[in-house]
Amino acid sequence: MTRETQFWAILTLLLLSVFCTGAYAQGQTDKNPFPVTWLGHAAFEITSPGGTRILIDQWLKQNPQTPAIFKDLSRYHPAAILVSHSHFDHSQDAMEIAQASGAPVVSSGDWVEKLGLPEEQQLGCNIGGTIPIGDVTIHVVPAMHSSEPSGRPVGFVLTFSDGRSVYHTGDTWIFGDMAFIEELYHPVVILQNVGGGYWGSDPKIAALGIKKYFKPEVIVPMHFGTLPPLAKEVDVLAAFLHDTRLVVMIPGETRHF
Numbered sequence: 001m002t003r004e005t006q007f008w009a010i011l012t013l014l015l016l017s018v019f020c021t022g023a024y025a026q027g028q029t030d031k032n033p034f035p036v037t038w039l040g041h042a043a044f045e046i047t048s049p050g051g052t053r054i055l056i057d058q059w060l061k062q063n064p065q066t067p068a069i070f071k072d073l074s075r076y077h078p079a080a081i082l083v084s085h086s087h088f089d090h091s092q093d094a095m096e097i098a099q100a101s102g103a104p105v106v107s108s109g110d111w112v113e114k115l116g117l118p119e120e121q122q123l124g125c126n127i128g129g130t131i132p133i134g135d136v137t138i139h140v141v142p143a144m145h146s147s148e149p150s151g152r153p154v155g156f157v158l159t160f161s162d163g164r165s166v167y168h169t170g171d172t173w174i175f176g177d178m179a180f181i182e183e184l185y186h187p188v189v190i191l192q193n194v195g196g197g198y199w200g201s202d203p204k205i206a207a208l209g210i211k212k213y214f215k216p217e218v219i220v221p222m223h224f225g226t227l228p229p230l231a232k233e234v235d236v237l238a239a240f241l242h243d244t245r246l247v248v249m250i251p252g253e254t255r256h257f
């Protein structure tokens with residue numbers, strides 16, 4: 001190797017190492033871990049990498065899975081309160097938290113407008129809606145369920161400024177339009193209803209939905225073990241056998257993804 005060739009080889013290596021280190025650092029800073037706390041049943045508190053707190057499906061005070069410390073509603077100061085549908089096990093404490101915190105309620109417009117909240121706290125939405133909250137963009141997606149006495153059931157995709165998305169399925173059965181949720185938002189974390197019983201996808205059908213339509217890095221099962229007809233943890237583990245992406249959380253636990 002001549003001196004000139006050596007010079008260019010060393011220069012190339014140096015430039016490569018500077019570029020790779022920079023790209024790696026950029027990737028690290030762009031994708032800070034974000035905390036997800038499971039509050040039991042379908043209730044979650046998620047804080048975006050930019051610090052925006054989102055509460056979803058607040059059934060806390062009478063939720064048998066919710067640890068006592070998390071039943072104190074004065075502890076919550078969310079930027080927004082998301083309610084997938086009006087059934088008690090998703091909405092029961094939404095009003096009290098909204099009144100105490102002043103946070104807006106994001107849910108089916110037909111239901112939100114009946115709550116009697118000040119106008120600035122009403123963020124009624126519908127399928128296909130996009131709602132910016134801080135550094136989070138909330139996409140409203142379908143859910144196959146019901147929502148008496150009013151409104152319609154939805155799911156939520158939370159997209160962060162780093163491009164990552166979290167999908168909370170709400171209460172639903174498997175449906176073909178899940179393919180569009182994957183195509184549009186590529187959720188890296190799916191908070192998946194697996195409860196079955198009388199009301200929705202059982203763990204095997206939930207696992208089939210993930211396998212058929214999604215490519216997440218993490219699957220967090222929810223809406224199980226709370227009420228007698230719902231699936232138990234052993235059923236969930238059996239249905240997702242060998243799927244290393246499954247993360248079974250303990251109510252009250254926080255994980256960073």
Ligand SMILES: [Zn+2]
Pocket residue numbers: 042087089090171199223
């Ligand atoms: Zn439910």
